[in-house]
Each structure stands twice: as structure tokens, then as C-alpha cells.
Amino acid sequence: MRPLDVADYTRIWIFCLVAVAIAAGLVAKSALAMDDADLLKEARGLFQPLPKDMATAEFPVTPERVRLGRKLFFDPRISADGTVGCARCHQPALYATDGLPKSVGVHDQPLPRNAPTVLNAGLYFKEHWDGRFANVEEQAKQGLLGPGFGNPDFPTAMARVKAIPGYAAMFQDAFPGEADPLSEDNWGKAIGAYERTLVSPSRFDDYLRGAPDALSAAERKGLRTFIETGCVDCHKGPGLGGLGFRKFGVVSEYWKETGSQDVDKGRFDVTNDPADLYKFKVPGLRNVAMTPPYFHDGAVDALPRAVRIMAKVQLDADLSDPEVDEIVTFLGSLTGTLPEGFERAPVLPAGGFGPPSSAPSRSRTR
């Protein structure tokens, strides 16, 4: 055996270095895997996957109610000027929003707030930015008289439904055994049943069910930043929000950061309690990347800016550009698949009323 020369020693050295590097790599990788396992565990404590639907014992999702509710959701003929249905402001193609800072109702009347998506809205503890409605059923019923639909009272609204002959049988099927199924309560229950099917699961749900690779490494990093920054103090649960009211502007006045034109007092408008000034329902963040503009008044049109403002006014944190990017990347993983058939408007029963009496008379051109 020849004595070892310099080249041999170099080879041995290189071999040792490579072995050490591989070992270090393995240790780092398992540490990373452990971090990932911890992150998943922490995430599962904070968020839950979306349910299959949002039915409750009180508000069941029967096929008859859902079928009727879907039609009513898309029907514009129940509004005062015959042009506004739910889908005008909750358009499937825009992830059930209208893309406007503030919505426009009948007779082109501007509404005071931004239209949130109705996807997953059945999860929330209350409805509307100021939580004035207890559930989606109540919201849909009262919507008949709101500035969107513009009906003066329930009998007028229901007369518009009754004027479309095909609906009578569908209400009977959906509410069997009731003496007068064509009521505003049942309008709300049917649309509510439909809304309770509007769930939009995403890869984040697969992740929460125990598949760490359902999120990319960048999305997991963003999730970590989202948790560590403190966003989860408010944005948690299956909808990443929708569980309570919080002040918008915990550390500083929100309108100074958003540039909002009017100052909206939020929950105070409902309760008149000074403790509720500028409190809003914490919105869910499912599909948030698809539903600009942001905040109750649509004052902010880009998600990175909305994230930066949130950190500042809610948490007194100045996020760096990379941190904002990370969070925005994570929020993108909350974009879900639209419920089956949602993009397609159903065929509606024919019929309806003539020119509605409450509409302003049109001047003739000749």
C-alpha cells in the first residue's frame, strides 16, 4: 500500500466536509419539518376547516329551499324598479361582491357601505358591518325593504313575488303544510338556505386537515407572520373573522390612514352606546384577495395597503415590505373554489308585474 499523498489527504478532507454538510442539512431539514409541524399544530388551534354547508337545526338546507332560494337570489323583479336582485351587488363573477367601493341600489341610489361577499357569510355571528342582523335569513328578509330593493313594505314586496306565477308551487314545496307559504319570512328562509350552501373551500382547508404541503413554503411563512404579528387576535375561526365586533382603529383613528371621506360610527349606529363607537364586525378573510376594494367603505383598493393599515391601526406595528408580502401571499391561499353552479344564473319562472307604480315616471322622448 502506497503512503497517502497530498491529493489523498485533500480527498479525505473533502469527503469529511461533504459528510458534515449533508448531516447538517439533514438536521436543519428535520428542524424545519418540526417547525412546520408546530406551525400546523398552532394553526389548527386557531382556525378550522370550512364545513360542507352552514345548515343549523333551526335553518336546515333542504333541496327545495335551496332551489327556490337560488332563483330568488338571482331575480331582479322583486325590487322597486325591477332591476336589482341580490346578484347585482353579490355577483358570482366577482366572488359575490360588486367590486365597487360602495354599492348602488334601486333608482341608482348610493348605499353607505361596501358590499361584503356572501360566500361563507352563514358562518358569521351576525350580518352586516355593524352586525344589525342576527343571521342570513333576517338579512335577506329585511333586504326587501332596504335601499337596495327599495320596497315600501312587505306586502308590496311579496305582491311582486306573487305576480310571478311559477313561484307559488316552489314556496309550497319548500315550506310544506304551511297555510300561507308565500311570506317574507319564507323569502328570508329560502334565500338563507341557499346562502348556507355557499361555502368556498381552499387549499388552506386541506392544510388544516393535516396536509402541510397543501400550502407552499412561502404561504406557510406568511401564515407564521400572520400569527406572530397578532392578526389572529381578531381574524380566527373557520372564516378568519366574523366572530365578534372590534374597534377599527384600536391605536389610531382609522380614517387618517384609510383616507375615508366620511367617518362611519359602525356598531354605534345600532346601539347608540358610546362604547360601540367605530366598532365593526371583524370581517372574514376567506377569498379576500378576490374582493377589493377593502374596508366597510371600500376606501382602500389594494390588499398590501389594507394589510399595512391593519397592522398599524389595530396592532401599532409597522410591517416591513417583505412582511406585508408574506401576509398577502398567505391570504392568497384563502381564495377558494366557487360553490358548484354559482357562476351560472338559474332560469327563472316567467312573468311579473308591469311598470312598478313606485318608480318615478319616465319622461318620454317623443
Ligand code: HEC
Ligand atoms: C344594492 C346592492 C345590494 C343588494 C341588491 C343586496 N346587497 Fe347584500 N349587501 C350590500 C351591502 C352594501 C352590504 C353591507 C351593508 C352594511 O353592512 O351596512 C351587504 C351585506 C350583505 C350580507 C352580510 C355579509 C356580511 O359579511 O355581513 C349578506 C349576507 C347579504 N348582503 C346578502 C344579500 C342578499 C341575500 C340579497 C338579496 C336579498 C342582497 N344581499 C342584496 C349590498 C347589496
Ligand code: HEC
Ligand atoms: C383588534 C382586531 C383586529 C386585528 C388585530 C386585525 N384586524 Fe383586520 N380587521 C378588523 C376589523 C374590525 C376590520 C373591519 C374594518 C372596517 O371597518 O372596515 C378588519 C378588516 C380587515 C381587512 C379588510 C377586509 C375586507 O374585506 O375589507 C383585512 C384585509 C384585514 N383586516 C387583515 C388583517 C391583518 C393582515 C391583520 C394583522 C396585521 C389584521 N387584520 C389585524 C379587526 C382586526
